[in-house]
Amino acid sequence: MVKKFLRSILIFLIFSTFFLKPAYSGPKPIKVGALLDLSGPNKDLGNAMLIGAKKAIKMLNPRLEKLGYQFDLLVVDTSGQEGRLLLGAMRLQKNEGVMAIIGPTESHLSRTLRAFSEIHELLLILTSGTYPLRPTPWDKYTKWTFSVFPDIGIMIKSFYYSVRKMGLKKVGILVETNSKWEKDITWLKAYAPEFGIKITSVEGFGKYDTDCSSQLKYLKDLETDIILFRGDERFLATLFKSLRNNPIKLAFLMDTPVDVPVIRNYLQNGTVFLQNPMVLHKKVSDEDNLLNIIRFKNAISESTIRTRDKVIAASLSWDAIGLLAEAFFNEAIPTKEGLLETLNHTTYHGIIGTFTIKEYDHNGLDQKSLTLSPVLN
Structure with missing residues (x-):
């Protein structure tokens, strides 16, 4: 009787190893x-x-x-x-x-x-x-x-850092008036001294303007090294047409959507610079x-x-x-x-x-x- 009982216990333990083992539920x-x-x-x-x-x-x-x-x-x-x-x-x-x-x-x-x-x-x-x-x-x-x-602070500091690496100091700003972009002027002015940047002038344009040649010419006359554009992409065609008659270095921060083929249609002497993240760098x-x-x-x-x-x-x-x-x-x-x-x-x-x-x-x-x-x- 005892042997039968012990044998039953042994059989139960063996089978429980297989049938009572917790199922794997995956990750x-x-x-x-x-x-x-x-x-x-x-x-x-x-x-x-x-x-x-x-x-x-x-x-x-x-x-x-x-x-x-x-x-x-x-x-x-x-x-x-x-x-x-x-x-x-x-x-x-x-x-x-x-x-x-x-x-x-x-x-x-x-x-x-x-x-x-x-x-x-x-x-x-x-x-x-x-x-x-x-x-x-x-x-x-x-x-x-x-x-x-x-964020806007990182983009501006990176822009100024890159400008100085290019050997440039004088930055002009072309900004869409009465828009969300105007708030960036405070940031641009605040970080400029940290990088030894001089802002030559802040020039505005309206969203319905069809030309900005006068603003570009004025910034060029101030011996501006590079112009930073802050505005919506709908103004880019007007901007690039105006740029043809006023060749000067022009830059865009990463948050401005731009169509590179459109830029190439108006490009003169590699005057347009885009702020690119690391994935678009030539060397990492x-x-x-x-x-x-x-x-x-x-x-x-x-x-x-x-x-x-x-x-x-x-x-x-x-x-x-x-x-x-x-x-x-x-x-x-x-x-x-x-x-x-x-x-x-x-x-x-x-x-x-x-x-x-x-x-x-x-x-x-x-x-x-x-x-x-x-x-x-």
């Missing part, structure tokens, strides 16, 4: 929302961002799975509308339970999405918008928001950034991403996903609070550039990640 899904314009006025850039995000996740998931996680991307088409952006963000948070969101495509919607993120305490990686994200104890609207798009010295750029270029090689603006758009979403993944590689606790804590002390070697994020700087892009590059025929 834990980390839901990430993407709020992008896929059918509105900026659908080309929005779809480029979608490609960049998907390619980044495909590349990163094998590494994340080794840690027990995987990214699942949930996409909302905003059509470039504020209402659809907010409804989509609410659905992603309440119904889908996303841990973080990325977007939007348009800079003018970045503040709206940022406000939603802070109110609902939802981690956000902005892919547009130039407003500085510098959390302070009395700032209640920057805790949960990060960005991979360079940092091995970590370079490896990331090679992976990105291989990933999009068979896609429709060809133009400068689309490459930058895809790069931004790639880096937004990459920054989130970096937090997990740095052993972040898989909660929104854990991600927040880790991101506040993260260095990420992206393809836009190198980001050193701190509690008081939620962008942290190295100004040397951006350079001025001439557009050549």
Whole structure:
């Protein structure tokens, strides 16, 4: 009787090894929302961002799975509308339970999405918008928001740094009057002394002007070395036509969308300079950034991403996903609070550039990640 009992126990233990072993459930899904314009006025850039995000996740998931996680991307088409952006963000948070969101495509919607993120305490990686994200104890609207798009201060400091490297000192500013662009004048004037830059003059133009030859000539007469344009892209054709009769070096910061073929139609002696992120540099010295750029270029090689603006758009979403993944590689606790804590002390070697994020700087892009590059025929 005892032998039979012991034999039954032994058989039970053997079978329990096979049948009572906990089933492997696979990596834990980390839901990430993407709020992008896929059918509105900026659908080309929005779809480029979608490609960049998907390619980044495909590349990163094998590494994340080794840690027990995987990214699942949930996409909302905003059509470039504020209402659809907010409804989509609410659905992603309440119904889908996303841990973080990325977007939007348009800079003018970045503040709206940022406000939603802070109110609902939802981690956000902005892919547009130039407003500085510098959390302070009395700032209640920057805790949960990060960005991979360079803020206005970084772009201006990088511009001045590049200008000085070119051996130039005198900068003129051509700005669209009565517009959002005028606020940048304060930043431009504030940083100029730090780099030994002299601003010769600030010249304005109206959005309905059909010529700006007089402004260009005046800046040229002041012995201006290079002119920085701050205005909407709809004025570019007028600007380039006026430039034909007043050849002078002209520069654009990264947040101004420009069509390189259009520039080449009006180009004279390589006078136009574009501020480019690291992914568009001819040479990249940092091995970590370079490896990331090679992976990105291989990933999009068979896609429709060809133009400068689309490459930058895809790069931004790639880096937004990459920054989130970096937090997990740095052993972040898989909660929104854990991600927040880790991101506040993260260095990420992206393809836009190198980001050193701190509690008081939620962008942290190295100004040397951006350079001025001439557009050549």
